[in-house]
Amino acid sequence: MIPAPAPLVVFDLDGTLLDTHADLVESLNHTIAILGLEPVSYDDLTHLVGQGARVMIERACRLRGHPLEGEALPALVERFVAHYAAGMPGHTQPYPGVVAAMDRLKSKGYRLAVCTNKMEKLALGLLEKLDLTGYFDAVTGGDTFEYRKPDARHLTGTITRAGGDISRTVMIGDSVNDIAVARNAAVPSIAVPFGYSDVPVSALSPDHIITHFNELTPELVETLMRDYAAKVAV
Numbered sequence: 001m002i003p004a005p006a007p008l009v010v011f012d013l014d015g016t017l018l019d020t021h022a023d024l025v026e027s028l029n030h031t032i033a034i035l036g037l038e039p040v041s042y043d044d045l046t047h048l049v050g051q052g053a054r055v056m057i058e059r060a061c062r063l064r065g066h067p068l069e070g071e072a073l074p075a076l077v078e079r080f081v082a083h084y085a086a087g088m089p090g091h092t093q094p095y096p097g098v099v100a101a102m103d104r105l106k107s108k109g110y111r112l113a114v115c116t117n118k119m120e121k122l123a124l125g126l127l128e129k130l131d132l133t134g135y136f137d138a139v140t141g142g143d144t145f146e147y148r149k150p151d152a153r154h155l156t157g158t159i160t161r162a163g164g165d166i167s168r169t170v171m172i173g174d175s176v177n178d179i180a181v182a183r184n185a186a187v188p189s190i191a192v193p194f195g196y197s198d199v200p201v202s203a204l205s206p207d208h209i210i211t212h213f214n215e216l217t218p219e220l221v222e223t224l225m226r227d228y229a230a231k232v233a234v
C-alpha cells in the first residue's frame with residue numbers, strides 16, 4: 001500500500017499565527033502622520049488589514065478623509081516598510097497555544113506552511129526574529145507570486161513549495177481571504193475569531209472554527225480532511 005502523503009497545515013500570518021496588531025498600528029500611524037492624518041485605532045485594523053501594506057495604507061488614508069492620488073503611495077509604502085522592519089519583532093507574539101499546536105502536529109509528521117498577503121520579506125523577517133522559521137516547509141507572501149489570496153493559486157503554490165498534497169491540506173486563517181482561498185482551492189478551512197475580520201468569522205462559513213489553538217490537534221485536521229473528501233465525493 002502506498003502511504004498517504006504527509007498532511008500539511010497552512011497558516012495565515014497576521015491575526016492567525018501572530019498577534020501583530022500593536023506594531024501594525026504603530027507603523028501605520030507613523031506612515032500617515034507625515035500627511036498630517038489622525039492615528040487609526042486597533043478596531044480600525046479589522047477592515048484595513050488583509051491585502052498587504054499597500055492596501056492598508058490606502059484604506060487608512062481614505063478612512064481619514066484623504067484619498068491618495070497619483071504617485072503618493074510608493075513613498076508611503078516605503079516609509080511603512082522601513083519603520084515596520086526596523087522595529088521587528090516589536091510587540092508581536094505568537095497567539096497563545098500556537099507553538100504547542102505546531103509542535104503537536106510536527107511530532108506526528110505534519111508539514112507546516114505560511115500563506116500570507118504580507119510582503120514575503122517582512123513575513124520571513126518576523127518569523128526569523130521570533131525563532132519560528134524552522135517550523136515551516138514554505139513561507140509565501142503577497143508578492144511571492146503574481147497572484148495572492150483569495151486567488152487559489154497562492155494556496156496551491158504554497159502547497160507545492162511545502163511538498164504537500166492538496167487532498168491532505170487544511171488552511172487556517174482569520175479573515176475572508178483565507179476562507180475564500182481555501183474554498184477556491186478546494187481545501188477545508190479553519191477560522192480563528194481573534195484576528196482581523198470585520199465580520200464574525202461564522203459569517204465566512206469556514207468548515208470549522210477554533211477559539212484557541214488548544215483545539216488544533218492532528219485528530220481535528222484528519223477529521224476535517226476526511227469529511228471534506230467525503231463531501232466533495234458526493
Ligand SMILES: O=C(O)COP(=O)(O)O
Pocket residue numbers: 012013014015048049050051052053056115116117118119
Ligand atoms: O498583512 C496583511 O494585510 C495580511 O496578512 P495576512 O494575509 O497574514 O493576514
Ligand SMILES: [Mg+2]
Pocket residue numbers: 012013014015016050173174175195196
Ligand atoms: Mg490574517
